[in-house]
Amino acid sequence: MSQVLHDIEKKIIDSLKKKSEQSPEQLLESTELSIDQIRRGIEWLRLKDLAQVKESSKVEISLGQNGIDALKNGLPERKLMDLIKDEPKTFDEIRTVLSGAGFNAAIANAKKNGWVKIDKTESGSKISIKEKPIETPEEKLISFIGDKSIAEEQIENKLALKFLLQRPDYIIESTEKSKTVSLTEKASKIDSTLSDSGAIDVEADVPPVFAARTHPLKDTIDEIREIFVKLGFSEIQGNLTQSSFWNFDALFTPQDHPARELQDTFYLENIKSEKPATPKQIKQVSTSHSQNWRYNWKLSESQKMVLRTHTTCVTIKYLAENKPDEARVFSLGRVFRNEKLSYKHLVEFNQIEGIVVGNNTTLRDLMGIQKEFYKQLGLTKIKFWPTFFPYTEPSLQTMVYNEKLGKWVELFGMGIFRSEVTKPLGITKPVLAWGGGIERIAMLKYDLDDVREFYNNNLNWLRTV
């Protein structure tokens, strides 16, 4: 089996072949890698069963505060011996030099070593040399340790250590955990110089990264916009806030129509449009309503500002202002409905609407455009059903077969603007209109069953969809 090794792994293996057991710190020196690289490399090798790591703990011995003092100035008993070197001294005389614990320890240890004798005199106890003091094992150990830290097992005279440990603050014992790395049998068979230089472990798992992206719904919107452009339509734009005049009245929706009620449409609080349209437009729309719907049309109702309930207000305004003999234009953007939020209803969603004015403006042409539009979206199984829209006649809806749901789904609607809509605004040519909601198509595309997901901006979804 060929083994792919990273350069880091190779360096570690080579070093371990030269010296079989090494700590990570030792490898740091021998491989010239960084400590992070060594840790990583050891972990990789261990996972591949090429290295084993032994964890051990060892005790280190060093001198404490008193030990360091003894190293410089001798143990208290040695200091005592220096004091009485020439003549015997009383306890009081000694106390002026060796105080407190040092005094007691000096007397006790010198006695124990058999170096001194104590005579009681009138002027108090006198201490004098009994025998010439030789260097003790404890003193030897202190000089051996010196200012270093030494592994416990290197100390031969365990008894001296034991004695010194019993005395306060002479010796510090510390336990250090350490790792040693060695190669497994499998690794010793690898000739690391044979594997390709620069090869990497191509099978190893990597942490996920996420590309930044445009919003998935925006992508669908752009795709649909492109298709409209491809079909010869040009984009027009209009405001999201509209007067009731353009949102409703110009589209022949009577002022007492249920769709105009607060519970379906968002009205802006205390805001109205003083002059929603030209005096002529207002007069003619008013007449059309009064004659056809037989009621008293009120200007004040048409001045109320709403959040547009469809993009049709933008297209009709365009037609009324430009009165083109020929045109293919579309309007795309947010529309609003005062609805309770649910998995299939939003208060705000995107709609597109295209209109055709001029030649080739029969219902069959409109159906042809629809068919082509769906074909571009990859939807080929479609049919047309009659439907009702208040401002178009005849009106159709497209049904698209959804393979996954196994049923026909309603998508875009279409129709020819009623003359009650076009005539009062001075539009003389027939106007075909078609369009619908975009979220519905995007839901099919992204396989969503809750439309709210588009506006949650959940990064987990945005990063992975």
Added chain:
Amino acid sequence: MPVVELNLNRIKKLISGNTTKKKIIDTLPFLGLDIESQDGDQIRIEYSPNRPDYSTDFGIALGLQGLLGIKKGIHKTNIKKQGKFEIKVDSSVSKIRPFVTGIIAKNGLIDDQTIKQLMNMQEDLHFGIGRKRKKSSIGLHDLDKISFPLIYTTSTREHSFVPLNSESENTIEQILSETEVGKNYGWVLEDSKNVPIIVDADGKTISFPPIINAAVTTVTTKTKNVLVEVTSLDQDAAEDMLSVVATILQMAGFEITQLTVSGKKNSTPELSSRIIQYDIKLTEEILGLKLSPSAMITSLKKCRLDAVQKGKKIRCIIPRYRFDIFGPMDIVEEIALGYGIDNLEPKLSPSQTLGEKSSMTKKLEIVSKIAVGFGFTEALNSNLTSKKILFDSTNRNSSQMISVMDSKSQEHTILRDSILPGLIENLSKNIHESYPQKLFETGTVFSRAKPIHESINLAGVIAYKESNYSEMKAILQSILKTGFKINSKTKTPKNNVSIFDNGRHSDVVVGEKTVGSIGELNSNVLENFKIRTSVIAFEIKLSGLIFD
């Protein structure tokens, strides 16, 4: 869209011709009826509000007969004329609810299913063309409990009678304040001191329109003969409603007899047909379909209209209940329906025009591309948001806020004047996702003008521990520079912006004009949104900068 429930066996019987359930189901959509759901033989149908005749299975059967070719041409309402039944109008109603009309339907059979269908029809008529009973409302009564002539008059609110579904007498006041229909529809009568009532020759109150009928005339499965009365603010609207009921009851097997209406401004309903002259050439102009006049006539008859050719015109006869038909364009649609929408071949004519995206769209596409290049993910938020997100949590001034009325959703009540608060809210919802997080959004913001000014803004946020002002400033300047060759500067602002940390934000300036601001979100805002990392943000106005 209103809904009606049908039983396939019953409708098959009503059609009374050679057909199958499958054929019925396949044909329904071509009448403009959507099948909402099906459970065995029970199907729920959505119909258009402009066709109240489809609010019962009788009306749908009438339409199906035509398209299936079983019965074609007009379903004429034959009204027997006799002066026995009369309603007199007292002038006191003129200021409250001035019009009444009605009809007598005799010798019918009413089963439970028929009662259900008639109730559905009544509800639909009330809600739709009745405008929640305000414009017009309808009452059905057991004819045999009534002594003629009737009087349509008014009474005080102390007047009492036994209303439908009750066993004791109630005053008008009680009905309005204590019953559910009273509470739901009492507003229709506004504050008028007197209210309309219909009283029979024996002095019995039979109806308190538009609220409730009397219990005494309740229609049950034992009822053979029915009085239909419609009261209204408008005579035509009243007769619209009456014509639908008359058509349905006749289809249900009743004989229709005239109710004489007498009184100021009121008159006995004729429910007569109308004539529309149709120009033959319209069919080809509108549908793109070459049809012979006789084929057009056949199509119209399949839609239960009558039609005769007169030279280059077709004389169409429209029954009274088809008040959805206004003029020639409606006739075109009837021809298309009768011909069969599925028989219309789509045709694709090449476009004579070249399509183009708006310049704004093109510019915004550039913004998106560069922002994504800098590692920003695009967010989409609502234009309609909440005061909490937009102002309260961001310490922003709400004095100029634009509210909508009666929103059904608490989270959607205020039009945004800034995009940034929405993006901060997005960060707040994503605190468990990995950092760095970078978001941007372009969209409309709103301010008060005459009446409203709309402009397009761009906002961006960077959230992670090491995020800093300089990083964002560099990105923003690069977006404007590489995308639009615009040099921008940052200037120490004169006033603090409450959303940012004092001393850690600046104005973004192009030429002499301040186009936005950039800075580090202050800790109070971060706390309000429960964000535990530092966030740098900017928002600039694109309208007037990269497009008009």
